[in-house]
Each structure stands twice: as structure tokens, then as C-alpha cells.
Amino acid sequence: MEVVERARAILGPAHVLSDPTDTAPFLADWRGRYRGAALAVVRPADAAQVAAIVRLCAEIGTPLVPQGGNTGVVGGAIPDATGRSLVLSLSRLNRIRETDPVGDSLTVEAGCTLAAVQAAAEAADRLFPMSLGSEGSCQIGGTIATNAGGTAVLRYGPMRDLVLGLEVVLPDGTLWNGLRALRKDNTGYALKHLFIGAEGTLGIVTAATLKLFPRPRSVATAFLALPSLEAALRVFARLRGALGDRVTTAEILSEPQLASVLAHVPGTGRPLAAVLPWYLLVEVTDPLAGLELAERLEDLLAEGLEDGSVADAAVARSQAQAAAMWKLRHSVSEANRKSGIVVGHDTAVPVARIPDFVARATAAVAAVRPDARVVAVGHIGDGNIHLVVLLPESLRASAEPLDAVAQAISAAVHREAIALGGTISAEHGIGQGMRDALAAFKGPAEMSLMQGIKRLFDPQGLMNPGKLVAPAPD
Structure with a gap:
């Protein structure tokens, strides 16, 4: 326990938690799927204290x-379950260090919630476009560590595209200050990119300088009912061809996914009378005020109604209607948790191969577990389709090992994604749950480089x- 006592000397006793009641929230994930043990949870207040804790851990x-x-x-x-680790919570590093509306940048500490970063940008009449269902509680350091995606990747890119500079504590306790707000810097290796998506395995991000954008002044939101995924791709291509990068969001939901939300999330309802196999939530934005985006969107959707690619559509007439449409999308995780045992996937394939992937992966799941239900939701514009497999709750009480069932299902889904030139993880990261799958996906040469x-x-x-x-290995 030497490390715990010395950590108390660095941070103060109040910020080194060792009582099981205090540490419990830090030792399990929000779904209760992963649980571990730790010597203590340490809560540094700034980058200097993070560096001091890291130096202590390196020494001992x-x-x-x-x-x-x-x-x-x-x-x-x-x-892990050994109890040998310290958990380092970054929640106290929650300051907005600098806002630069002229240079369109914002420097924040890693413990700021995504919602706080969005609010800081809005206070400067700017937009930070990353948007996630968990934005009220996820922290900016975590979104960087996992290279988070979200619903605005189509226009603005993932977290990797939104970071200008980083401050990082390296594994020996060195504090690297790479908080540069430069848009161009051609001075050798772009070190920041090694830490984005590295999941804290190469160092701890303590602060970041982020890109800001003009706030949208014109917004149009629509919910579409579609006969097929092929039709969804035709509609998406038409919208992109006519509106370019004004198409900010294109979120696809299967009918079973929408039905799950309607059944389990209060305050939700169908935006359309038509019940079709697929639905598309589209949002179009522009920084110029007064643009008739809703009217232009309606014209494009009318073309889809004429050629049969769109079966029905509703364009939001108010912020409340738009929020109701968005609630359907943001409620999928809650609904799925209430619908059975969840085996989720974060696959992505080339956009044109989405229909093939969903069909092949659904058939592959059925071959493994005929009693499984498959729902699908995702970001059709970047090919990231979350194929969610729901198993009956009765499986928990059966003699069949649940982990083995989940692994067999995921292996089948991943095989289909890889066969179509896709990936097994598009925005959630690898963590511990996907590490074995990563080694099989990357191959020896790529894994050797990463290990190096x-x-x-x-x-x-x-x-x-x-x-x-x-x-x-040595």
C-alpha cells in the first residue's frame, strides 16, 4: 500500500479513495458488463498532479x-481483477483554459464533459460539432482516447479531425505540451495522432486544443420511411449531390430498432404512419441564416417519393418536432438494454456495401443463434452500422455459457464485415472486450508495429x- 500512502501525500487524503463504497462506481462500466478491482482511485486536480502520480507509479x-x-x-x-492498479480519474481536470473565436479554437482540460465543451463553444458563438448520446457525462479526454465518432462525423469527421493539439503525461511522468492551435505545422512526426485512439495505453491526455466551427443558423430535420437499404443509399446520394456537406447527419434505423425504442422508452412516438423496413433521420445545416433548407429538403424528398425510394417523409416544423425525432435515435441504447441480452457491434464497411453487410451478417447471426433478434442502427454516410443482437433473457439462467454465445455471434458478424473490406471497430475503440478480435483482424505485421x-x-x-x-515480447 506504499503507493496509496504516497499518493495521499501528493493529492491529499480526500482525493485518494480506497473505501469500497467510494471506489465501486469507478470499478464497473455503466452496463455492468466489465468489473475490476484497484488499490485505490486517485483524483488529481491538474496536469502537474497527474504527472506526479504517473512518476510515482513508474517508480514503484x-x-x-x-x-x-x-x-x-x-x-x-x-x-483488471488483480487489484494491483490505481484508477486515475480525470474528472477534476474540468477547466476551460482558453477560447479563441478568431482562431476558431478552444483549449479545455480532459475532464470537461462533452456538453460543457459544446456550451463553451456556444458562449463564443461557435460550434463544437461532436455529438453523442452520452455527451452529458462522457469527458473530452475519453472521446480523444477512443477517437469517438458520433452523429456529425459525416460533415465534421471523428475526434481525430477535431483536435489541433494535446497536452499529455507520458508513462515516465514527463509532461508533453503539444497544445498548439496551428492549422498547419509541417515539423516532422504528428505526435498527437499517436495518442488519439490509443485508449490511454501510451500516455494520459490532460488537455486539448479543439477546432471550432461557425454555428448553424439554418437547420432542417426530416424523418424518412424507406423500403430498403438500397433505397436509403439512393436517397443519401441524392441529398449529398444536391446539398453537399450541408448534409450533417444521416442516421439509419431498422424497423425492429424503432419498435424497440417505442416499446421501452416513454415519450416516444412514430413520426410517420407508415411502417417500413428502414428509417432515415436526416439533418441539413448551414451557417447562413434565412436559407430555405426545409423547402429544399422537401423538394428532394418529393423526388424520392416519385421514384419510390422514399415511402413517406416528415420534415420537422419546430424545434420540438426535431427533438422528438432525435429522441428516437438517442434512445436506442436504453431501449436495447431493456429488450434482452445485448451483443453489440461497431462495424463499418464501405458505404456501397452496407446492404450486403446487413443481409450477410443477419444471416450469419441466425445460423449461430436462431433465437436471436437483430436490430440495426448507425451512420449510413460513413458506413458505420451497429448491428445489435438481442438474446432472450432466459439465456442467463441456462447452462450455456453466455460469453461463449456472444463470442460466436461477434465472430460471425466480424467475418462478414472483414470480407466486405470493413472494420470491427469504427468508433467505440478496442478496450479489453475487443483485444483478441483486434489481433485476428490486424494480422502479424500490423500488430508487431503497434506492439513496438x-x-x-x-x-x-x-x-x-x-x-x-x-x-x-522481449
């Missing part, structure tokens, strides 16, 4: 697990051990 050889809002789904912020980077940065293997990638 104590593993360290960085944790933001703990909203992930792959166990990336949960320690891990060993270079973290030769002791203390930074978030058991996540993403193991150090290269």
Missing part, C-alpha cells in the same frame, strides 16, 4: 488505469494494461 511499478466519464462499451477504462510503439512509449507496460495491445 504500479499499473495505472486512466478513466474519464466511464461511458465506454468495451471496458477500456475498467481495471507500445513498448517504445511504455516499456514497463503500466499504462492501462490489458487494453488495446500488449507490449512486444
